[in-house]
Amino acid sequence: MRDPATLSADLLSWYDRHARAMPWRVPPAARQAGTRPDPYRVWLSEVMLQQTTVAAVRDYFHRFTARWPEVTDLAAAADADVMAEWAGLGYYARARNLLKCARAVVAEHDGRFPADHAALLALPGVGPYTAAAVAAIAFDLPETVVDGNVERVITRLHDVHTPLPQAKLEITALARTLTPQARPGDYAQAIMDLGATICTPRNPACGLCPWRDDCAGRLAGSATDLPKKTPKKPKPIRHGIAYIARRVDGAYLLERRPDSGLLGGMLGWPGSDWNEAPGEDPPIRAEWKALNTEARHTFTHFHLRLTVKTALVPMDRAPARGEFHEEFRPGDLPTVMRKAFDLAQK
Incomplete structure (x- = not known):
């Protein structure tokens, strides 16, 4: 050389x-x-x-x-x-x-x-x-x-x-x-x-x-x-629920995530924790309907499987968390939240 x-x-x-x-x-x-x-x-x-x-x-x-x-x-x-x-x-x-x-x-x-x-x-x-x-x-x-x-x-x-x-x-x-x-x-x-x-x-x-x-x-x-790489451990699978609520005037219920942690500071759908068996935690009283397909996304350390639930709610119903947004651009959402929205649109 x-x-x-x-x-x-x-x-x-x-x-x-x-x-x-x-x-x-x-x-x-x-x-x-x-x-x-x-x-x-x-x-x-x-x-x-x-x-x-x-x-x-x-x-x-x-x-x-x-x-x-x-x-x-x-x-x-x-x-x-x-x-x-x-x-x-x-x-x-x-x-x-x-x-x-x-x-x-x-x-x-x-x-x-x-x-x-x-x-x-x-x-x-x-x-x-x-x-x-x-x-x-x-x-x-x-x-x-x-x-x-x-x-x-x-x-x-x-x-x-x-x-x-x-x-x-x-x-x-x-x-x-x-x-x-x-x-x-x-x-x-x-x-x-x-x-x-x-x-x-x-x-x-x-x-x-x-x-x-x-x-x-x-x-x-x-x-x-080359280069040789140490084999990676299989990524675990976590599950969660994403709640997509649309008001009768077309506004969507969104929640800003905490600054720390995954998707910190980003707008997204209110949802459950992401773990092996998430519990129900809807952000507003409504008749929720689960889609028959799930939103899938891979993060650095785990695979996520999101059950997507949708509901149409009246104007006078207040959410337990999150806020309704009349000006809503799907492109402002992180990828996993946009995947859930795309499924709901279909």
């Missing part, structure tokens, strides 16, 4: 020709001509991209930056507006932390993201990956950025057979040896692009890879089996 400096230079040369076009990215030619990335857009994209694909994020990114073009605009936004725009991206704690971080940048850093890794890491909701990504991409600091794509590239390049997540420290150490002092921001994006477009999980295009002659995994014939 050639020395790290040569490998990094070859990857940067490949990136100069093949960099993906993204709405939050400054292309390599423009960057070398002096155009600097907007730290706000870099940070926003990195938060959105966690556990989500580029294709899924593009439209959300465009909507967010059109509505809140600067971090000061986002910091001043109403929580409910941001949560509604986030609906469908999942992992809603990210949206809550998004607001906390924006407000901290305004309150503590005069509306400017700090060009310092430690200061970035101290911001609410910013973990090691995001801090390194913003430091490198936005400020060209030589920080090592390791996401799932980078893990795959590094394990194949060095033929690492230690399974994930145990291998994370080893992978980060190996990745750090390749991080150059010159153009670290472009390099971070280059290695992520390499994993996303060439060194893919299945059927990697090794013939197009700038590191093909150096890849120990390819030479050993083990590349497609």
